[in-house]
Amino acid sequence: xxxxxxxxLDAVFHALGDATxxxxxxxxxxxxxxxxxxxxxxxxxxxxxxxxxxxxEKAGLVRRTVQGRIHICRLEARPLEDAHDWIAFYQxxxxxxxxxxxxxxxxxxxxxxxxxxxxx
Numbered sequence: 001x002x003x004x005x006x007x008x009l010d011a012v013f014h015a016l017g018d019a020t021x022x023x024x025x026x027x028x029x030x031x032x033x034x035x036x037x038x039x040x041x042x043x044x045x046x047x048x049x050x051x052x053x054x055x056x057e058k059a060g061l062v063r064r065t066v067q068g069r070i071h072i073c074r075l076e077a078r079p080l081e082d083a084h085d086w087i088a089f090y091q092x093x094x095x096x097x098x099x100x101x102x103x104x105x106x107x108x109x110x111x112x113x114x115x116x117x118x119x120x
Contacts, residue, residue, distance in 0.1 A: 008060065009086060012079045015059035020044075021052050025061060028075035035064075035071045 015021050024038050039049030053073060056062035060079040065072050 008079065009083065011055075011059040012061065012083045015055045015061055016083070018052070018055070021056055024049075024052060024056065025075060028062065028073060032072050032074040035073065038073060 016025075020042055023041070027033055027038060027041075035046055035049050035053060038053065039046055042049070050071075053062055053064060053071075056073075057064060061076055062073050063076050065074075
């Protein structure tokens with residue numbers, strides 16, 4: 001399992017915990033956007049959008065560059081891969097547990113089912 005700094009992973013999950021920020025990331029997956037373009041679907045001020053973007057930047061999910069007065073954002077996907085790796089550990093854990101449960105249920109069903117030919 002990838003060992004990541006706890007503060008960095010916390011920041012990623014904090015950033016992903018907000019629906020607005022998740023939608024902003026989804027938009028950035030299609031290409032870079034200005035802060036105004038990221039704010040537009042939410043009918044929010046540039047200042048409010050900037051606060052969301054700062055949370056994404058803190059998590060390392062967004063890189064912002066400034067060209068004159070225009071702030072351009074682009075997706076940095078690497079922290080998402082690290083978060084996925086962290087979650088995958090628990091996915092394997094639960095898959096293993098569910099496989100054991102399935103085997104026990106099959107054994108139980110087999111024990112309750114009479115052998116073929118004993119239907120009299």
